Amino acid sequence: MTRGNQTHITEFLLLGLTSDPRKQVWLFASFLAMYLVNMAGSSVIIAAIQGDAHLHTPMYFFLPKLALVDICFTNIIVPRMLANILSKGKKDPFAQCLTQMYFFVTCAITDSFLLAVMAIDRYVAICNPLHYTTTMDPRRCLLLVITSWLVSHLHALTHTILMARLSFCGPNIIHHFFCDVQPLLMLSCSDTSVNELLAFTEGSFVIMSPFLCIIVSYVYIAHAVLWVPSGRGRFKVFSTCGSHFTVVSLFYGTIISVYIRPWSTYSVTKDRVVTFI
Known part of the structure; x- marks a missing residue:
């Protein structure tokens, strides 16, 4: 499609991670x-969790939701990436690229909010155990999950609409293994200042905001744990948060290093590896 002298x-x-055929076999x-x-x-x-009635408690309510988001996350990126590794042509229509970007952003933000909600859940369980069942009742837990999804979809929809308004005049090569926001903006020949802002x-x-919520929750949790008299008791309390803290560290470490920084320092070639991790 052309307009004037612009194509x-x-x-x-999508170039993926490498163009070396031998490495592509290993990567696939x-x-x-x-x-x-x-x-x-x-x-x-x-x-x-769904099959065991004993696990139908607030403590385990959010874990299958997080696992479902991870399944969606994986299916948004990996199957198409595997197909691109096998195929010679790796071209994606613009609409398909925007669709992938929309669901990627949605899942990323939903992950962020669910991790924050799980941190709040641990805070209430450890710092206010007597009020845990009333504070984290099923209706409130469900409302937190629905709100996380709604905010995430609204955020992703805003980015997608603004991206769809841009013009792309060439080149059309994305040095990445999926359609992400930054690589697409770098290819646009329109004014992207609104998108970047x-x-x-x-x-x-x-x-x-969810990250700060997690930090505050863990500060209160750490303060409460310091008052536990025995070392075994402190270890037991921390063990309930260990896996969650590991996931938070990996997730936000990647997000902050790739996305929360000045636009001029972004490098598709280097940051695509961090994004995959």
Whole structure:
């Protein structure tokens, strides 16, 4: 499609992680194995919690929701990436690219909010155990999950609408393995200042607000644990938060290093590896 002397791009070429055929075979096998393990692990978590009536408690209410988001996350990126590794042509239509970006952003923000909600859940369980069942009742837990999804979809929809208004005149090569916000903006021949401002302000707020909530929750948890008299008791309390804290560290470490920083320092070639991790 052309307008005047400009050719407007309608599809994009995803380069992936490497163009070396030998490395592509190794990457395909590795990603396929990790994909199957991730799908199996998340599915087992959901089935185990849903199938055991003893686990139908507020403590385990959010875990299958987080596992479901991880399944969605994986299916948004990995199957298409595996297909691109096998195929010679790796072109994605613009609409398909925007769709992938929309659901990627949605799942990322939902993950962020669910991790914050789980931190609040641990805070209430450890710092206010007598009021835990009344504070984290099923209706309130469900409302927190629904709110997380609604905010995430609204955030992703805003970015997608603004991205759809941009023009892409070439080149159409994305040095990434999926359609992310930054790589697409770098290819646009339109004024992207509004998109960049939204990503850095509203995007930072949506990501950092749950992160700060997690930090505050863990500060209160740490303060409460210090009052536990025995070392075994302190270890037992911390062990209930260990896996959650590990996931938070990996998730927000990646998010902050790739997305929450000045636009001029972004490098698709370097940051695509961090994004995958």
